[in-house]
Amino acid sequence: MNIDLRSDTVTKPTAGMMTAIMQAETGDDVYKEDPTVNKLEATLADLFGMDEALFFPTGSMANQAAIKLHTQPGEQLICDKWAHVYNYEGGGVSFNSGVSCKLIDGDRGMITAKQVEAAINPPDFYHSPLTSLVCLENTTNKGGGACYDLSEIKKIRAVCDQHGLGLHLDGARLMNAIVANEEDTKAYGQLFDTITICLSKGLGTPMGTVLIGSKDIMHHAMRIRKVLGGGMRQIGFMAAAGLYALEHHVERLAEDHKKASEIAAVLAKQDYVAKVEPTETNIVIFYLSEAIQSQQFMEELSSQEIRISDMGEGKLRMVTHLDYTDVMHTHLLTVLNSIKK
């Protein structure tokens, strides 16, 4: 039994998804002639009540394209210090768009309207970079799957409107937040200028992220995607996986959340665990006590064929997903209960 909890990206297509992939109608998407891609884009734009959508190979590329669409070189975006766009996209913010990041010391990857307002550079003070964009993440990755309060996002939107800033949502795991909090997709469409939705995380497809946005901002999205090398041809096979996932893999995210909270509860009882972060969705972040080294802990787990992520600074992460079964869950909880410090 190989239990892989390093990320929710490790899933393989289910039999149903494979059938959908094999039966997909395709065409050349660079000519916008792939009917399945067109359908996926229209479906997501419609779901969020936004004008347009565009299919990208990865979440990083879709975020990077969004940042490019919102900014000019030399400008600055505002994000949390743990943001994926800042920490995990290879420095793409400066490489692709020539912008800098003003980092905010938020709470579990989330920032407040007050913090945003305080971080905006005065637009007529030409010594400092011009602030042009705010990037939020929901759920937060490094923040342990934490979910924003929609009321706080509304306040951030108001600050952005007041200062003429764009507002982008890195929604790699937005569906997890929406399922966990029983929210309406269209509420997000109304608040953000652009949103990225990953299909290859909890939704379980082999690849693909969709960038959705308002018409005026999406005008150059095809060009930017081409520049970044993301124009794909008969990619309808992967869009079919995405459509299948939207139909079959959204509501079931609640199962991943339930398992994650059960793992968190078991961890919280162990002597070898110093702290478990609040677990709202499918990510469990915890810290070991000084009695056990993370290397020893990881080795004990791997001797039981269990793999998790070491995020550094004593921080460990487990992510539940589609391929993490009930049998695996029972086994993991038994192992966690049996480890001695």
Ligand SMILES: *Cc1c(COP(=O)(O)O)cnc(C)c1O
């Ligand atoms: C995974 C992830 C992305 C996109 O990553 P890719 O591996 O490039 O698809 C973006 N933002 C967050 C928060 C993520 O967790």
